[in-house]
Amino acid sequence: xxxxxxxxxxxxLAFMGKIASNATHEMNNVLSIIGEYAGVIEDKxxxxxxxxxxxxxxxxxxxxxxxxxxxxxxxxNKELNKFSHSVDEKISTFDLSGVIESMILLTNRFAASKLxxxxxxxxxxxxxxxxxxxxxxxxxxxxxxFLPEVFAKGAEIKFSINHSNDxxxxxxxxxxxxxxxxxxxxxxxxxIFDDDSFYDLTECDxxxxxxxxxxxxxxxx
Amino acid sequence: MDKKIKIVIVDDESELVFPMADRxxxxxxxxxxxxxxxxxLMLFEKDRFDIALIDxxxxxxxxxxxxxxxxxxxxxxxxxxxxxxxxxxxxxxCKKMGACDxxxxxxxxxxxxxxxxxxxSPEDE
Numbered sequence: 001x002x003x004x005x006x007x008x009x010x011x012x013l014a015f016m017g018k019i020a021s022n023a024t025h026e027m028n029n030v031l032s033i034i035g036e037y038a039g040v041i042e043d044k045x046x047x048x049x050x051x052x053x054x055x056x057x058x059x060x061x062x063x064x065x066x067x068x069x070x071x072x073x074x075x076x077n078k079e080l081n082k083f084s085h086s087v088d089e090k091i092s093t094f095d096l097s098g099v100i101e102s103m104i105l106l107t108n109r110f111a112a113s114k115l116x117x118x119x120x121x122x123x124x125x126x127x128x129x130x131x132x133x134x135x136x137x138x139x140x141x142x143x144x145x146f147l148p149e150v151f152a153k154g155a156e157i158k159f160s161i162n163h164s165n166d167x168x169x170x171x172x173x174x175x176x177x178x179x180x181x182x183x184x185x186x187x188x189x190x191x192i193f194d195d196d197s198f199y200d201l202t203e204c205d206x207x208x209x210x211x212x213x214x215x216x217x218x219x220x221x
Numbered sequence: 222m223d224k225k226i227k228i229v230i231v232d233d234e235s236e237l238v239f240p241m242a243d244r245x246x247x248x249x250x251x252x253x254x255x256x257x258x259x260x261x262l263m264l265f266e267k268d269r270f271d272i273a274l275i276d277x278x279x280x281x282x283x284x285x286x287x288x289x290x291x292x293x294x295x296x297x298x299x300x301x302x303x304x305x306x307x308x309x310x311x312x313x314x315c316k317k318m319g320a321c322d323x324x325x326x327x328x329x330x331x332x333x334x335x336x337x338x339x340x341x342s343p344e345d346e
Contacts (some may be wrong), residue, residue: 040240
């Protein structure tokens with residue numbers, strides 16, 4: 001495990017760098033796709049100018065694909081902007097569901113490259129909490145970033161929020177075809193969840209359930 | 222009749238490979254597209270290609286690993302890699318491993334066509 005990444009990242013700069021790099025890579029793909037579909041439209045116009053029938057259906061299809069990518073780019077940009085403001089205040093009031101969804105969007109490409117599939121079971125309940133937003137985001141990221149060390153052949157992580165207590169507890173249910181076993185999991189979690197957090201690990205039906213929350217600063221509004 | 226240059230494009234962004242394939246076909250190439258390394262390997266089981274255009278960063282089998290695998294299946298194939306971000310070091314490493322070039326995304330069609338004609342000589346065509 002990249003102990004140095006966690007040890008040397010007390011300020012969270014490396015974490016923010018990883019998020020930014022992931023998002024710029026994703027944005028680059030958005031621009032590339034827009035460029036390709038715009039290119040197809042240009043080709044169709046040239047073909048029509050050279051006497052071919054104007055393929056209006058194809059052009060409209062490409063326009064729709066471009067619109068979809070613009071929406072994708074806008075969402076990414078919005079989440080990245082929100083994320084960049086998460087260090088503005090150490091303690092703030094935020095929607096925990098929104099934070100989990102945002103982190104999934106911002107880390108999805110990285111996770112997919114490691115064969116990790118992320119999802120969030122949103123109960124639809126009000127999840128407004130008060131706490132250290134940046135630390136919550138960092139813990140979520142570290143979990144996603146290091147999980148491939150336990151599930152070398154990929155895994156699914158389903159996030160949810162535990163409603164059985166008053167504090168905002170995040171649950172990550174991890175399931176994969178092969179895993180390095182509970183001791184490897186415990187070692188990983190021991191490094192991610194340091195003195196400022198509580199975590200619990202349970203093994204059930206070939207999956208692992210990790211529940212975690214920050215020690216002091218997460219409370220429901 | 223001239224034989225068409227056969228190209229396979231491999232990128233996990235399926236929204237990217239299909240319009241790219243369309244545009245190359247409009248320019249007279251015979252193109253097949255795959256949105257994963259595994260799908261690309263299946264194409265190589267049935268067919269031979271002149272050029273493989275491969276994204277470096279893909280889930281599962283990476284573009285570099287795929288390149289090594291297809292060199293074993295078809296040693297004479299020419300490979301052009303694509304990447305969102307590239308350093309001179311990455312370009313050098315890719316070339317050392319046998320790639321003809323590394324193009325930075327978004328790839329300009331004009332640059333791609335130039336590269337293709339640069340690595341496939343008229344005799345090959």
